[in-house]
Amino acid sequence: MFRQMAMGLVLVACLGSGVISVRAQSSAVPAVQAEKAEQGWPDRLAGHGGPIKSVVLSEDGKRALTASFDYSVILWALDREDGRILHRLEGHKAAVNDATFIPGTNKAVSVGDDGAVAIWDLDRGALIELIEDTGEKALDVAVSLDGKLAAVARWDGTARLFDLVKGKEVDTLSGHDGNVNAVAFSQDGRTLYTAAYDGRILVWPIADGRISGSSRLLHAAGWGVNVLATLPGGSLLAFGTIDGDAGVADLETGDTAILKDGDHPVLALATSPRASTFALGTANGEIAVFDIETGAEIESYGDLYGPVWGLSFTPEGDQLYRAGLDDFAIRWQVSPTKPFQQTPSVYPRRFQAYDVEDPGEREFLRKCSVCHTLTPDDANRAGPTLYGLFGRKAGTVDGYAYSEALKNSDIIWTAETVGRLFDDGPDVMTPGTKMPIQRLKSVERRDALVDYLARATAPVGDMN
Incomplete structure (x- = not known):
């Protein structure tokens, strides 16, 4: 034994x-x-x-x-x-x-x-x-x-x-x-x-x-x-x-x-x-x-x-x-062992951004893409889709189970309010939310992210 x-x-x-x-x-x-x-x-x-x-x-x-x-x-x-x-x-x-x-x-x-x-x-x-x-x-x-x-x-x-x-x-x-x-x-x-x-x-x-x-x-x-x-x-x-x-x-x-x-x-x-x-x-x-x-x-x-x-x-x-x-x-x-087993993983993953030139896209991939998509389909993510984010009232995407804090919020998502979200953190801006804390201390990185989101979440017909 x-x-x-x-x-x-x-x-x-x-x-x-x-x-x-x-x-x-x-x-x-x-x-x-x-x-x-x-x-x-x-x-x-x-x-x-x-x-x-x-x-x-x-x-x-x-x-x-x-x-x-x-x-x-x-x-x-x-x-x-x-x-x-x-x-x-x-x-x-x-x-x-x-x-x-x-x-x-x-x-x-x-x-x-x-x-x-x-x-x-x-x-x-x-x-x-x-x-x-x-x-x-x-x-x-x-x-x-x-x-x-x-x-x-x-x-x-x-x-x-x-x-x-x-x-x-x-x-x-x-x-x-x-x-x-x-x-x-x-x-x-x-x-x-x-x-x-x-x-x-x-x-x-x-x-x-x-x-x-x-x-x-x-x-x-x-x-x-x-x-x-x-x-x-x-x-x-x-x-x-x-x-x-x-x-x-x-x-x-x-x-x-x-x-x-x-x-x-x-x-x-x-x-x-x-x-x-x-x-x-x-x-x-x-x-x-x-x-x-x-x-x-x-x-x-x-x-x-x-x-x-x-x-x-x-x-x-x-x-x-x-x-x-x-x-x-x-x-x-495990048994019988194969000499080599191809893994279906793709590296880097979407949230492991290394060679992305756009600084705003890089911040989105690192901080947001685990929970959110930019398309109408939320792909079963932890958070709702960001498609059409700017100008939308918080807590209003159909089919997503929001916290009471966001359902009862009067926030309208704009460049200013999205920026505040990363300045203060969701725990300060919307107390009681289930959003994970994601803060950006750098003003340049925050502004780059907000600018990217304004472009990337715009409905197709609204994009310049």
Whole structure:
């Protein structure tokens, strides 16, 4: 057993600041139907209007969930080679950081930058409950295997425990110094593990659907810990730190072992019970696959288009979906390994402007293009289209779910008001808006952006 081999070593998993996704599936994974093997898996899951922060497949491999910067979660059917959107789940008021299926039900739960916990009916594609709390970013969500409890990692220094049946918060876990980045349940549901920027992994006992005692320290890393995953078998916990190392901890003895001494933060973990492997993804786009029994690295992939924010295996463990800055999730073939797999990413992405001569266009690409388009179609972005912006009353694009602050605003978008938006910030100009803060301290850069927007958003018939 790897656990015996690892005794006395130091294990730390490399994690990065920002978005984190952990995908630990149960050890009882149904076999994929024969027709799936014949048809093949979709190469891409394309349908979001912004970077994807997490991806997770259902246990039977028939469906997937992706969570995105565009404020939405998509439920996918994996029954054809290009994937198929079953439902677009909308209800969060900011970027969605993580989403996962609720075992034993046809429901899902998601968390986001708005701090809310959303419970979804996947049959109808409808929001059942939006549990709004402190408003502090919620980064990671884990669900117990009985489907009754959800744990949420928050950036207010706490983790929260939710009763998914009653749709309410039942406990607040305050034991970390700094942002809590990751949560994971034991396989029997009697223990919760939390990890934070303070470098500590804490163990919390659970009884009768609540925390039943004080926490204890499992491991203290030299750097902040950002990802956790309980490995198949239930005796090992994979985890990661900001300094780029990766490893596992023995849940009985507390012994740890380093599996990978990396240079870049680890941002994602995924496990494959059937293949007895787990994978990690890093900030520079690397994916490494490890054998759980031996701890050996058995496969690795490099992608110049990183980072990797989410990972999820297919049930047999021979394919791996990854999520990152692209608007789509990408499939990697783990076994049998291909000598070279062409990535469908395009670099630089639209918001990574390097060789753009027009300074205003460059500012738009860097600061605005993740959330907005310049065409009548908003392409499922986080913000409404800017087409026809100048002269338009704020909060009036049909079909976009505005915040109350903008719906009730009397602002008319002009060169002056758009300029003020980047001078003061949306939090000052329109308090209560869900627009992310984007300020420009340089008057020249601001004026260049406003001038470009005046030209680029003008309806075709109005352009000189």
